[in-house]
Amino acid sequence: MTAPPTTSDGPPRRWRWLVALPLVGFMAVAGLFLLRLYGGDPARIPSALIGRPAPQTALPALEGLTHNGAPVPGLDPAMFKGKVSVVNVWASWCVPCHDEAPLLTALAKDTRLQIVGMNYKDSPDNARRFLGRYGNPFTAVGVDGNGRGSIEWGVYGVPETFVVGRDGTILYKLVGPVTPTNLDSVLKVEIEKALRTGS
Numbered sequence: 001m002t003a004p005p006t007t008s009d010g011p012p013r014r015w016r017w018l019v020a021l022p023l024v025g026f027m028a029v030a031g032l033f034l035l036r037l038y039g040g041d042p043a044r045i046p047s048a049l050i051g052r053p054a055p056q057t058a059l060p061a062l063e064g065l066t067h068n069g070a071p072v073p074g075l076d077p078a079m080f081k082g083k084v085s086v087v088n089v090w091a092s093w094c095v096p097c098h099d100e101a102p103l104l105t106a107l108a109k110d111t112r113l114q115i116v117g118m119n120y121k122d123s124p125d126n127a128r129r130f131l132g133r134y135g136n137p138f139t140a141v142g143v144d145g146n147g148r149g150s151i152e153w154g155v156y157g158v159p160e161t162f163v164v165g166r167d168g169t170i171l172y173k174l175v176g177p178v179t180p181t182n183l184d185s186v187l188k189v190e191i192e193k194a195l196r197t198g199s
Contacts, residue, residue, distance in 0.1 A: 048154060049170045054080050054087075054162075055152040059142025063124050067136060075116060075142025075149070080168040084113040084194045086187075087162040088138075088178075089150055091122045092130035094158045096177035101134035103178045107187075108137035112195055117141040120150055120158050163190045165197065 049055070054077065061074035079085070088104060090097040108115050117138035119127045124143070131138075144150050153162070156175055163172040172190040174182065 050173060052170060053168050054164050054170055055149075057142070057149040057152045059118065059144055059149050062119055062127055062141040062143050065128055065131065065136070065141060072136070072138065073140045075118060075140055077168070079114070079116065079140060080164050082166055084166055084191065085162075085164040086113055086115045086191065087118065087153075087164060088115065089118045089120050089144075089153070089155050089158050089160045091120045091158050092126040093122065094120075097130075097159045098134075100159060100178040101130070101137075103180065103183050104137040105135040107178075107183070110191075113191060114139045118144050118149060118153070120144050120155070121147050161187065163187070163194050165194045 056077045057075060058077060059075040061072060065072045073079075086104075086107065088100075090101075104115060115137045117140070119141055121144065127141075127143075131141075142149065150158075153160075154173075159177050161174040161178055162170055165171050171194050172187075174187060178187060
């Protein structure tokens with residue numbers, strides 16, 4: 001009587017599956033992470049400040065920056081009362097900031113609003129050169145040398161742009177650069193909403 005043939009597939013196959021299980025799990029987690037990182041619109045990152053008063057962040061003026069012979073003031077929280085404001089966080093070393101600068105300069109021609117700049121961790125000379133190159137769209141430029149002001153505003157990175165209503169409430173936040181597409185389809189829409197309301 002002969003014994004049935006034995007196969008060596010039993011335990012080794014089970015061991016191979018157990019060894020591969022952590023790798024499969026890691027790949028699933030990595031795939032989910034990459035999907036969340038690159039699959040969504042970064043401009044849709046929520047802000048806890050939407051609907052709240054703009055932070056009471058006072059920042060000094062960019063030294064040596066003038067407009068029509070007068071010094072351009074720094075950031076004063078009182079400036080947000082009574083006028084719709086667009087607050088742009090920028091730096092001369094920020095590559096997307098160079099791309100959005102001409103769009104902000106064009107937007108500044110709308111006299112119904114004021115554009116306020118927060119210059120993030122930049123050198124004064126480089127910041128002035130940047131504005132000399134593209135033009136200065138800002139009615140005020142606050143220097144955020146250590147990044148503390150940007151933290152108070154909930155900034156993830158430069159550039160970021162906020163729409164602030166007449167009552168000083170933050171109404172909208174755009175994460176990332178202003179582009180020709182989102183300027184017309186998003187930012188101007190939010191500005192018009194702010195201009196229509198009392199806030």
